[in-house]
Ligand code: HPA
C-alpha cells in the first residue's frame with residue numbers, strides 16, 4: 301500500500317492541480333464557452349436570443365437541472381459544421397491538458413444536433429478528429445461516449461443508435477442524460493440491451509435529482525458500469541453497500557451540484573461521505589463553461605469547502621483511473637505517475 305505523505309493545507313491546491321487524473325463526466329456541449337458560442341454564431345449566421353457574451357453569461361443563474369438544460373440546448377444551436385465540433389472539442393482538450401488530465405471520456409448528445417438537421421457523421425467525425433489531433437499534439441488520451449436524451453422516446457434513441465453504428469469504432473460506449481425526474485432508466489431498457497449486445501460500454505446519469513430507485517434501475521435494468529452523479533445514493537444504505545461491494549464508480553460533479561442547487565453550498569456536498577463509505581467516487585466538471593470551472597477548479601473548490609486531505613486527493617485520482625474504460629496498461633502507467641507526483645510533495649525537515 302502506497303503511503304500518502306502529509307501535505308499542508310497551503311500546498312494542497314498545488315497538489316490537486318499537479319496530480320494526473322482522468323475526466324469521466326464532461327458533456328462536450330457543456331464546454332462551449334460564451335465567447336466560442338458567439339464566434340460560431342457569427343461564423344454560421346445563427347441569431348442568438350442574447351445581445352452579447354455578457355448578456356449570455358448573466359443568464360447562467362440556475363435553480364435546477366431543467367433551468368440549465370434550456371440554456372445549454374440553446375447554446376448548442378450554433379454547432380452546424382464538422383469544424384465547429386472539432387473546434388469545441390479541441391478547446392476543451394487543450395484546457396484539460398492544463399489541468400493535468402491524462403485521459404478523458406467525453407459525452408456528446410447527437411440528438412441535440414441531428415434534430416436540427418446536422419448529420420450524425422458531421423458530429424462524430426468532428427469530435428473524433430479533435431481527439432486524435434489532441435493526442436498527437438499533447439499525448440492526452442480521449443475517447444467518446446454517445447448519450448441518449450432521456451426526455452425523448454426510446455424509439456428516438458433506437459433511431460439515433462442506428463444512425464451512429466456506421467461509426468461504432470469512434471465511440472466506446474453509451475450514456476443517458478438530460479431531464480432525469482419523470483424519465484427513469486427503465487424507459488430505455490431495450491435500447492441499452494441492444495447496446496450491450498453490440499459490445500458498447502454502458503453508463504447512465506442517475507441520482508442527480510432523481511431518487512435512489514433510479515440508481516438501482518440504472519444498474520439492474522440498463523447494466524450501467526458507472527453511475528453519473530449518483531450523489532442521492534447515500535439516502536439508501538443497501539444501495540451504498542451494493543455500490544461499495546462492486547466498486548461501481550460514481551462520477552461526481554461538485555460545482556454542477558452546487559450551481560443546480562442539488563446541495564445548497566459546496567460545504568454541504570457529500571463527497572467526503574461517499575469516499576468514507578468506500579465508494580469509488582471521482583470528481584468531474586460536467587458542463588464546465590456553465591458551472592464556473594474545469595476539473596481542477598472543481599477539486600480545489602470542493603477541498604477548500606470541506607475537510608478533505610491529501611489522502612482523499614490521492615483516492616480520487618486513483619479512482620478516476622480505476623473507473624475509466626482505458627486499457628489496463630495505461631491505467632498502470634497513470635497510477636505509477638500519480639505516486640511519483642505525490643512523492644514530490646513529501647515535506648522534508650532540513
Ligand atoms: N444532467 C443531465 N443531463 C445533462 C447534464 C447533467 O448534469 N449536463 C448536460 N446534460
Ligand code: ZN
Nearest residue numbers: 327477528586
Ligand atoms: Zn452530466
